[in-house]
Amino acid sequence: MKHFTKLAAAAALGTVMGTAAIAESLYTPNLAYRTGPFAATGIPLMNGQADYMTLLNERDGGIGGVAIDFEECETGYSTEKGVECYEKTKGKAIVTQPWSTGITLQVLPKTNVDEIPILAPGYGFSPMADGKVFQWAFNVPSGYWDAADMIVQYLEQDGSLDGKKIAFLHLDHPYGKEPLPLLEKLAAEKGFELLPIPVGLKEMQNQSAQWLQIRRERPDNVVMWGWGAMNAGAITEAVKTKYPMENFIGVWWAGHDADLKLVGEEGAGYKSISWSFPNPEAPVMQEIKEMVFDAGLSQSNEEEMQGVFYGRGIVMSMILAEAIRGAQENFGTAEIDATQLRWGLENLNITEERLEELGMAGMVPPFSTSCANHTGHSGGWMLEWDGSKFVKVSDLLTPNVDGYSDLIASAAADYATANAPWAMNEECSATN
Known part of the structure; x- marks a missing residue:
């Protein structure tokens, strides 16, 4: 199924899925930090992430006709609190967003047992690029x-x-x-x-x-x-x-x-x-201003919305939304589960054309993922x-990446050995 845009996508997907499209919500918790010593940098990112999901809820009725529950669990960037938030939210979550390399490292072995995908855009453990070993972890679109x-x-x-x-x-x-x-x-x-x-x-x-x-x-x-x-x-x-x-x-x-x-x-x-660039004139930014900010549904402000981090937060939520959309289309259901979302994250194809459709041209480089490549290695601008x-x-x-693929492979193998028994995606090869 080809990608659709805006209301057409929701309507078309809802028609295809029939009653499945009346699911209550898609639970995508964010382990946020709006307090503590890192709050000044966390807040604009969290605001951008939340505002994009609010836009989809307000404009499209969510994704595939299902509202997104983008609940935040406050960690203050504390690893201990982050683990508590993970345990609190994992029951019905289709994804976890740890928002700290320290938290990511602590929940990484848990998610491999719980079978919940980690989405850590641009952060986390670099060897997570190896999708065969880290089948439930993604640090798209580019790693450390x-x-x-x-x-x-x-x-x-x-x-x-x-x-x-x-x-x-x-x-x-x-x-x-x-x-x-x-x-x-x-x-x-x-x-x-x-x-x-x-x-x-x-x-x-x-x-x-x-x-x-x-x-x-x-x-x-x-x-x-x-x-x-x-x-x-x-x-x-x-x-x-x-x-x-x-x-x-x-x-x-x-x-x-x-x-x-x-x-x-x-x-x-x-x-x-x-790996992101702010474009206040982008169509998606205008829609967020009109349907989210002007409607009093945002915690942001006009100055913050011009900045790098707010724009990056929007890109992050776009990546999650596109993975959800792709999974819905592939499995023919709006109410996807964590395993189906993992498929969506493994099959991202964020092209220049798709970015144009989303009103986000130039805000992130094109990239794609596979079962073997969980980072995408999009590149970036100075x-x-x-x-x-x-x-x-x-x-x-x-x-x-060819210059350090051996480092990724050896570090991933060492991690799996140190955390044995470690479940891998044995059906995945380096070429798929």
Whole structure:
């Protein structure tokens, strides 16, 4: 069945499915964090996610004629609370959205037993790309090892990295440590010195020691894997110590407009790799404004809606919605279960044409998934702060996955061995 758009999709799907289309709701809980030290970055993402699902409910009556129950369970970014939220919501959920690499790592073995797909867009455990091993986990459209590879590719555009020094300023947390295996591999291959500089949770707002080390070591570049208050603290310290902002690059979670607005024009030149790009003029944004924001159904505000993170939240919910839609069409039922949603997540095909139909052209690169590929490896753009907003300063960068496919495979195999007995998708091969 071909994809339809807007009300036509819901009407057509409801007709095909008949009485199945009167299901009460699709329960897709989000383990959100609107409180705690990471709230400033979590809120715009959660708002974007919620507003897209509200748009589908208001405009289309949900997906396939079934309303989406996008309940939030507040974690405060606490791993312990995140696990509690997972246990609380898993009974009727067709998906879990952990919203933290730490929480993801804790619920990963649980979901393999409970058979509930994890949707972790752009975060989580990088080896989840191996769909044969991690049959219930998805980190579409791009993973942390993809991000590290693209950042190194971008730095190489100015010449060889041999003999250069790259500081890796990272949150001392599973999230911040996630890219280290690939960065160490790339450092050995390309001849640069990797200088890891951890930032503890209690040091996020006072990084004077870390930036004293950076000033002393004088790295050619600083790559930041930060989140929440750490990003603002690092950017402020970089300006204060007069580190060249053009040599400072963050992962996609370190590219939040509000953090750069704290320093304004002094932050010009700072960059962030990103698999999403905000387009306030996109048709989907206009519909959200009219049917969600103007109707008083949003927790966002007009300034936030212009930003990178709000737009990224919309893309995240689009990915989930497209997986749901695809599963409904494939199985001929509106009331899909978790196993059927897993099929939908394994068969995403987000083309340029489909993005146009969704009113989201240019907001995310095209990508597709399969039973073997649970990441999609969409690629991304390098964004740069121009003093008032983020702008694209590169063509689409794509990760050289072949260069670390062996690392993905070995890390996935090691995980399965360490967590034996570990159920795999034995019917899945590397080519399907």
